[in-house]
Amino acid sequence: MDLAFSGWAGVLILLVYGLIMLGVGLFTYLKNKNIHQSMDEYYLGGRGLGVIVLFFTLFATQYSGNTVVGYPPSAYRQGYEYLVSVPFFIMIIVAYLLFAPRLYSLGKKYQLVTPAEWFEKRYHSKSITILASLLMLYGLGNYLLEQLIAIGQGVSGLTGGTIPYQVGVVFFVIIMLIYGWLGGMRSVAYTDTMQGIALLFGVFMLLIGSIIYFGGLPTSADYMQAYSPEKLGIPDGPSVINWFSLLVLIGIGASVYPHAIQRIFSAESERTLKRSFSRMAWMPFLTAGVVFIIGIIGISAFPQLSTAESEQLVGMMASVVANQNIIFYWSMVLLFGGVIAAIVSTADSVLLTFSSIVSNDLYGNYINPKTSQYKKLLVGKLVGVVAVGILILIAWFPPGTLYQIFVLKFELLIQIAPGLILGLYWKRLHPKAVFTGMLAGTIVASLMTILGPSFLGVASGLWGLLLNVIICLIGSLMMNVSMVQENEANQLIEL
Structure with a gap:
């Protein structure tokens, strides 16, 4: 983002956002001093998030700052083919509705804290729980890396280079660790609400300014x-296949994000969850649709940009809009302050879930089962700090564009979907088939991603998922399930 118009105004707005985040963390800690004694309180906000807060924290989970910063450049490079980005998010909502209400009810019934706990409860298999946990940690680590890179780019751009990329990453990571450590899920949810409002306001102001000063879609169409x-x-035939491939990959992959599932567990009630999802159904059009239009307008506003240059498109457009008048100036400053706040909040959400899987599912279950909840929380926090330190070293020299990083994690994360979703409804699903399918799908997706073959334009993760599902279904039908196992599964998934 090249927001050189901001300079020290950008520094000021970032300091304000940072202080607000710290204030939220301190307020949450003082209001809930037992937060560090309870896994439910720290990781799920006491299972008491209401409609508005739950909606905004789901919104922030699905639409991070990457949506505003990373999607318009993709639309710029691909043109109208990238209209598929809107159905991406619609597919995520559809996928949620396949399992979220049922998973919420079972999560409340069995007091589940993490999605890995569902695997343990459903299959009673150490191998399944550990493999699922590792796949989720991989996806979360990948997503966290993406957010750290976006933080650095955003801070450097918003301040016109006054704060360098690396300094911006370290500064906001420290703030993130402090307020997340103090307030847990409640801090994250409250900051999600703040940044969500700022983000929506700023995006619409950028759209209005782009239409006024760059001529809108008709001008861009004439240029193209x-x-x-x-x-x-x-799109031609292969492109259409690739569209549908990404729709399925991202639709299912994003819906089984571990930090998204923890928000399902955090809802105050099933009615609250459904009301929040009903509002989320409009967001693909109001967020992804709007940033797609901004990217298309950018084609005529800044023609012939290279791939690297197009990554700065939103900042370049905002810089021009901001220089028109004082209203647009502060709107753009608020927008990119909101983008960075959104990225930081998303990163903290990911880190929170990363810590919960390590502390509750790996350390608490298999390393030190008799330990206290306080000790589990402490271990999770410390491991989270170490993980962030390692990822900062990687983020110091970013490995690729934001979109490439965004897609990569779904190839493996999606392999947990059959065991997670089918296990909610099918009592005959056999643990050995689930483990074998998950492992085989992971190996196939990994090899295809590393070696690079692309069959029929379908994402490698989907070939792995197809094999995964076939093994789960055929394997479960071929393996004998004892009457006791079937009754246990039936009682477990019965509401």
Whole structure:
């Protein structure tokens, strides 16, 4: 983001956002001093998030600052083909509705804290729980790396280089660790609400300014027709296949994000959860749709940008809009302050879930089962700090564009979906089939991703998922399930 118009105004707004985050963490800690004694309180906000807070924390989980910063450049490079980004988010909501209400009810019934706990409760298998936990930790670590890179780019851009990339990463990571350590899920949810409002306001102001000062979609269409007609055309057969491939990959993959599932467990009631999802159904159009239009307008506003240059598109457009008048100026400063706050809040949410899986599912279950909840929480926090330190070293020299990093994690994370979702409904699903399918799908997706073959334009993660599902279904039908096991499964998933 090249927001050189901001300079010290950007520094000021970042300091304000940072102080607000710290204040939220301190307020939450003082209001709930037992927060560090209870896994439910720290990781799930006491299972008491209401409709508005739950909606905004779900919104922040699904639409991080990456949506505003990373999606318009992709639309710029691909043209109208990237309209698929809107159905991406619709598919996530559809996938949620397949299992979220039922998982919430079972989570409340059995007091589940993490999605890995569901695997342990459902299958009574150490191998399944550990493999699922490792896949989730991989996805979370990948997502956290993406957020750290976005923080550095955002801070450097918003301050016009006054605060360097690396300094911005370290500064906000320290703030994130402090307020997350103090307030847990409640701190994250409250800051999600703050940044969500700022983000929505700023994005719409950028859209309005872009239409006024760059000419809107008609101007962009005229330019593309003259100079880049390929960006106007309908996708060919392989592109359509790739569209549907990504729809399934991201739709299912994002819905089984571990930190998203923890928000399902955090809802005050099933009615609260459903009401929040009903509001989320509009967000693909109001968020992904809006940033897609901004990216398309950018094609004529800043023509012929290289891939690296196009990654700065939103900042370049905001810089022009901000220089028009004082209202747009402060709107853009607030927008990018909100973007960075959103990224920090998303990163903290991911880190919180990362810590919960380590402390509750790995350390608490298999390393030191007799330990106290306080000790589990402490171990999770310390491991989280170490993980962030390692990822900062990687983020110091970013490995690729935000979109490439965004897609990579779904290839493996999606392999937990059959065991998670099918296990909610099918009592004959056999533990050995689940483990074998998950492991085989992971190996296939990993090899295809590393070696690079792409069959029929379908994402490697989906080939792994297909094998995973086939093994789960056929394996479960072929393996004998004892009457006792079937009755246990039936009682477990019965509401």
